[in-house]
Every structure is written in C-alpha cells, then in structure tokens.
Amino acid sequence: MNRTLSGLLLIFAGAALVLLPLWANSGLVFLAGTTMVVGVFALSWNLLFGYAGLASFGSGGLFSIGAYTMAVMLRGGFEGQFLLLIALSTLAGGAVALAIGIVALRRSTGIFLAILTLALAELLRITLAKIHWVGAEDGIPNIVRPNFSIGLATVDLGRGNHYYWFLCIACALLVALSWWIAHGRFGRTLRTIRLDIERAAFMGVDTHRYRLVAFTISGAIAACAGALFAPWAQIVTPDIGNMMRSTQPILFTLLGGASSFWGPMIGAFLFSAIEFSTRTLVGIQEIITGSILLGVVLLFPTGVAGAWNALIARLTARPRRDEATSAALQPVKE
Amino acid sequence: MAMIRLRSVDKSYGALKVLHGVDAEISEGETFAIIGPNGAGKTTLFKVMTGEVGCEAGTVEFLGKDVTRDPAYRRTRAGMGRTFQVARVFKEMTAEENVVVAIEARLKNAGQSDAPWYSVKPSRAARDEARDLLARLSLDRKAQMHAAELSHGDKKRLELGITLAGRPKVLMLDEPTAGMSPSERVGVTELIRSISGKGSGLTVVMTEHDMGVIFGLADRIMVMNQGRKIAEGSIDDIRADPVVRDVYLGKEAHHA
Ligand SMILES: Nc1ncnc2c1ncn2[C@@H]1O[C@H](COP(=O)(O)OP(=O)(O)OP(=O)(O)O)[C@@H](O)[C@H]1O
Ligand SMILES: [Mg+2]
Numbered sequence: 369m370n371r372t373l374s375g376l377l378l379i380f381a382g383a384a385l386v387l388l389p390l391w392a393n394s395g396l397v398f399l400a401g402t403t404m405v406v407g408v409f410a411l412s413w414n415l416l417f418g419y420a421g422l423a424s425f426g427s428g429g430l431f432s433i434g435a436y437t438m439a440v441m442l443r444g445g446f447e448g449q450f451l452l453l454i455a456l457s458t459l460a461g462g463a464v465a466l467a468i469g470i471v472a473l474r475r476s477t478g479i480f481l482a483i484l485t486l487a488l489a490e491l492l493r494i495t496l497a498k499i500h501w502v503g504a505e506d507g508i509p510n511i512v513r514p515n516f517s518i519g520l521a522t523v524d525l526g527r528g529n530h531y532y533w534f535l536c537i538a539c540a541l542l543v544a545l546s547w548w549i550a551h552g553r554f555g556r557t558l559r560t561i562r563l564d565i566e567r568a569a570f571m572g573v574d575t576h577r578y579r580l581v582a583f584t585i586s587g588a589i590a591a592c593a594g595a596l597f598a599p600w601a602q603i604v605t606p607d608i609g610n611m612m613r614s615t616q617p618i619l620f621t622l623l624g625g626a627s628s629f630w631g632p633m634i635g636a637f638l639f640s641a642i643e644f645s646t647r648t649l650v651g652i653q654e655i656i657t658g659s660i661l662l663g664v665v666l667l668f669p670t671g672v673a674g675a676w677n678a679l680i681a682r683l684t685a686r687p688r689r690d691e692a693t694s695a696a697l698q699p700v701k702e
Numbered sequence: 703m704a705m706i707r708l709r710s711v712d713k714s715y716g717a718l719k720v721l722h723g724v725d726a727e728i729s730e731g732e733t734f735a736i737i738g739p740n741g742a743g744k745t746t747l748f749k750v751m752t753g754e755v756g757c758e759a760g761t762v763e764f765l766g767k768d769v770t771r772d773p774a775y776r777r778t779r780a781g782m783g784r785t786f787q788v789a790r791v792f793k794e795m796t797a798e799e800n801v802v803v804a805i806e807a808r809l810k811n812a813g814q815s816d817a818p819w820y821s822v823k824p825s826r827a828a829r830d831e832a833r834d835l836l837a838r839l840s841l842d843r844k845a846q847m848h849a850a851e852l853s854h855g856d857k858k859r860l861e862l863g864i865t866l867a868g869r870p871k872v873l874m875l876d877e878p879t880a881g882m883s884p885s886e887r888v889g890v891t892e893l894i895r896s897i898s899g900k901g902s903g904l905t906v907v908m909t910e911h912d913m914g915v916i917f918g919l920a921d922r923i924m925v926m927n928q929g930r931k932i933a934e935g936s937i938d939d940i941r942a943d944p945v946v947r948d949v950y951l952g953k954e955a956h957h958a
Contacts, residue, residue, distance in 0.1 A: 556806070
C-alpha cells in the first residue's frame with residue numbers, strides 16, 4: 369500500500385518536472401533544474417550520513433571540484449565530448465574524496481571529520497579565489513551548454529529547454545544509481561556500520577574500508593552534480609562551494625528526513641518551494657524559512673518523509689512497519 | 703591443537719591495570735569458561751582475545767597464528783565469533799535482516815556471494831539460511847519484528863544468531879544468560895549445548911556468573927580475580943580449590 373502510493377507519487381512528481389517547461393516561465397524552470405541537481409547532491413551527502421554514519425560539512429568543496437573541472441574543460445574547447453567531461457569531473461571528485469578519506473577517516477569521524485571537511489572546503493574556496501587561471505574571484509563566466517551526441521544522434525543542449533530535459537534524465541539516472549547503492553548489500557552493510565560499528569566489525573566487515581568507499585562514492589556523485597550544474601548556471605565562482613552549499617544537504621536532509629532514502633530530495637524541493645513562495649517577502653524570507661525548518665525538526669523528528677510514512681502506515685493500519693517509521697531513527701549513534 | 707593461546711597478557715585502562723600477565727590455552731572442541739567476581743577482568747580478557755582492544759604486553763594466538771596486531775574483523779574472518787555482555791543487535795533492522803546481513807558478510811568474505819551483482823535483495827539462499835537459524839533460536843515468529851522491539855532475552859538470542867551466521871570456529875559468549883529469567887537460562891543453556899555438542903567441533907569460550915549454566919556446560923574453567931588467573935581446571939578441580947572457594951565460590955556459598 370505504502371509502496372504503491374509512494375511509487376505513484378514519484379511518477380507523478382517526475383512527470384510534473386518533465387512537463388514543467390511546457391507551461392512555466394523560465395525562472396521557475398531554472399529553479400526546478402537547480403533543485404534537481406542540489407537534490408542529487410543532498411542524496412549523495414546522505415549516503416554518507418544516513419547510511420555510513422559520517423557527517424561531512426565540506427561537501428560543497430566536492431560540488432565545486434566537479435563544477436570547476438567541467439567549466440575549465442568546456443572553456444578549453446572539449447565541448448564535443450560532454451559525456452566524457454562529466455565522467456572526468458566525477459572521477460576528479462571521487463579521487464579527491466578518496467585522498468581525503470585515506471588521510472582523515474582512519475582517525476577522525478564525528479565532529480573531527482565535520483571540522484576537517486569544513487576547513488578543507490573553505491581552503492579550496494579561498495584558493496580558487498586567488499587563482500587567475502580560473503578567474504579568481506570572478507570565476508568562469510559564459511559557460512556553454514554543449515552538443516550532446518550519443519551514437520548518431522546529436523542534441524544541441526544550448527537550445528531552448530534541451531539542457532533542462534538533459535538534467536532530468538541525468539538526475540534520474542543518478543538517483544537510480546544512488547538508490548541501487550543504498551538498497552543493495554553495500555548499503556545494507558553501511559547501515560550496520562552506522563547502527564553499531566563494532567558489531568559490524570565482528571561480522572567480519574572491514575568497516576574502515578566500507579566507509580572509505582562510501583566517502584569516495586559520495587564525493588564522486590557530489591562532483592557529478594557540480595559538473596551538471598556548471599553549464600546550467602553558465603557561470604562558476606568560488607562561492608559555488610561555499611559554506612552555504614555545504615549546509616544545503618544538511619538542511620534538506622533535516623527537512624526531508626535522514627532515515628528515508630528520498631528524504632533529502634523531498635527536502636530539496638520543499639526548500640525551493642518555500643523560498644519560491646516567499647521570494648517577494650524581502651527581509652523576512654529567511655525568518656520564514658528558518659521557522660518552517662525549526663517547526664519541522666521539532667514536530668517531525670524523522671523529517672517529512674518519516675511523517676509521511678507514519679501517516680500512510682496509520683491510514684492503512686497494517687501492523688508491519690516501514691524502515692522510516694521506526695522509533696529509533698537517530699541518524700547517528702549518540 | 704590450541705585454538706586460542708594467550709601468553710602473559712597485560713592490559714591497562716589509563717592508570718588502572720586490569721590484566722596482569724594472563725596465560726591461557728583453549729583447546730579445539732572444548733567449552734572453556736572464565737569465571738570470577740565483578741570487575742575481575744573477564745570481559746577485558748574477551749576484548750583482548752577478539753581484538754576489540756589491544757594489549758600492552760603479551761601475545762594472542764589463534765589457530766597457531768599470532769593475531770595480536772590483527773583488527774577485530776580479521777580475527778572474525780579467521781573464525782572467531784563473539785557476543786557482547788550487553789547484547790548488541792541492529793535495532794532499526796528486523797530480526798531477519800540482522801541475521802541476513804551477517805550471512806551476507808560471511809558469504810562476501812568467503813567469496814561465495816551468490817546474489818547477482820545488480821540485485822538489491824539478499825539471495826534466496828541467504829534468506830532461507832536466516833529463517834532456519836531464527837527457527838533454531840525460536841525467533842522465527844518474530845523474524846519480521848524490529849530488533850528494538852524484542853525482549854531482552856530475544857535480543858540476546860538474536861545476537862547469538864548474528865554470531866552463528868558467521869559460522870565461527872570458536873564461539874565466544876560474554877555472559878550469554880545475563881539478565882534472563884531462570885527458564886530462559888535453561889533454554890539458552892540447552893541451545894548452547896546443542897550447538898557445541900560433541901561432533902560439532904565447535905569451541906566455546908564463555909564467561910558467566912550463573913554457576914548452574916557453567917557447571918552444565920563447561921569442560922574446563924579458569925577463575926580470575928583482580929586481573930589475575932587464580933585457578934584453572936575441571937569443574938571438580940575448581941570446586942575443590944581452596945583459593946577459589948575463598949575469593950569466589952566461598953562468597954556465593956555465604957550468600958546462599
Ligand atoms: N573502558 C574501560 N575504561 C576504564 N576501565 C575499564 C573499562 N572497562 C573495564 N574497566 C575496568 O576494568 C576492570 C575489569 O572490567 P571487566 O569488564 O573486564 O570485568 P568483568 O570481569 O567482565 O566484570 P563483570 O562480571 O561485571 O562483567 C574493572 O575494574 C572495570 O571497572
Ligand atoms: Mg564482564
């Protein structure tokens with residue numbers, strides 16, 4: 369019951385997004401595209417937090433790495449190989465995350481990891497702002513939306529809403545990939561690590577290695593989101609990976625619910641909806657957004673996704689419980 | 703052959719020295735019990751054997767190999783399986799999932815994963831094995847319950863299930879009946895006996911405060927007090943040992 373309803377909702381939401389440009393103005397379409405990308409970004413963050421039990425406060429840095437890699441390569445005239453550029457940007461993010469993970473994860477988890485990642489992301493932002501080759505503080509403007517060829521067919525992503533639809537497909541694929549990672553044996557093992565890392569080790573799980581792989585995958589997907597974002601925004605600046613960016617997935621996850629796979633994505637869209645509907649209320653917009661976030665966190669500790677599942681469970685009144693309605697939903701062991 | 707051999711193990715927590723040169727040898731197939739008053743260092747000795755904590759001096763050998771520096775997961779892969787004094791299960795998962803993840807970990811480590819790479823579900827074989835195991839532990843009717851909702855005794859049995867799912871060569875149980883009712887105790891004692899009976903080849907190392915459980919299961923007993931081994935031998939040896947009577951059994955006798 370729950371599954372079917374949620375599935376229908378998902379299809380409906382997907383269709384609404386794909387059809388959006390047919391009636392909405394370009395501002396709204398831009399917002400929707402951005403939300404999809406940051407939603408994927410938030411999912412990648414929660415793969416770490418909700419599954420592996422690691423909190424990174426510097427995910428914006430990896431988003432930035434993906435965006436800059438893409439921007440630099442597009443500027444360098446490689447726009448004929450868009451798919452390859454996406455792959456390279458993703459790899460760049462994965463490689464950086466792997467390097468950080470090798471150094472950091474062995475000793476620091478918890479608050480130390482949070483501070484360390486935050487510091488590294490800030491370091492990257494400040495460094496980018498000093499390098500003239502990437503435009504220093506002005507960043508790289510006028511990023512082209514390239515042609516995209518697959519087989520014999522070539523699509524000009526610069527025309528009309530082509531890039532938006534391309535984003536729809538790319539994000540759908542990334543969501544599917546994340547879903548598969550989170551729900552398979554790998555994701556199950558990660559969950560055991562979050563729930564009780566010692567118990568997991570005593571099943572013979574190399575917990576350090578699993579966390580490292582999760583850190584790398586999460587970083588790669590974050591960078592991929594950044595790479596998709598660069599031609600969408602058509603400009604990258606050092607602020608693309610600032611602290612606000614790193615906070616985004618955390619806020620979305622709080623709002624949507626860390627214990628549900630879809631929580632961060634739901635949170636991203638809710639957040640955009642709130643910001644969009646309060647956009648004219650200059651000055652008090654932040655207050656409203658903040659109050660709503662506070663309200664959700666206090667009223668629904670399991671986020672909107674958790675509350676939704678609990679509601680459906682109550683309506684359908686079947687004793688079997690879903691993972692997201694369980695009482696013990698603290699995303700990280702105290 | 704010795705399953706586990708400890709040679710003069712020292713362990714301190716900060717300034718507090720908890721183990722003082724402990725030696726022990728546990729043979730294949732036997733049920734070896736470690737007893738002693740609260741704070742004697744039984745759990746700490748367990749932790750040193752399994753690799754949960756290191757030790758400052760001495761060595762731990764497992765199946766003839768020095769594993770003193772090996773992390774817990776390596777020792778587990780080599781065949782150690784343990785439970786905790788306070789049962790640790792994956793609370794957000796169902797009882798069945800708890801056992802399935804343990805089976806999957808074993809299959810993965812042995813390179814025997816039989817689920818296709820793209821499949822998100824555990825393999826049929828893993829799920830069947832989990833159900834069989836839960837049935838043996840009389841948890842089959844609670845298979846779909848979240849571990850958090852299980853009673854204390856059920857949690858302890860589920861944890862035993864997680865451990866057995868790893869098909870260990872040596873089963874290490876830290877107070878398997880702690881906090882259980884007398885009837886549950888009898889049940890778990892029976893269960894351990896059926897798992898480790900002659901012919902199973904399974905070695906068991908256990909700590910326990912309940913002498914009924916110990917006398918019902920142990921082949922050999924080691925008595926600890928204040929971080930030192932004070933006696934070792936058969937049940938009869940231990941019963942007859944004056945020092946043991948004094949520091950440990952004597953106390954119990956006075957209570958009774
Ligand atoms: N993590 C720790 N840090 C500091 N001291 C500890 C720690 N764990 C145990 N101790 C101390 O080490 C000593 C031995 O504890 P241990 O848990 O090994 O005893 P035990 O024989 O298992 O006792 P019990 O029968 O109560 O389970 C005790 O004095 C205890 O207070
Ligand atoms: Mg103990």
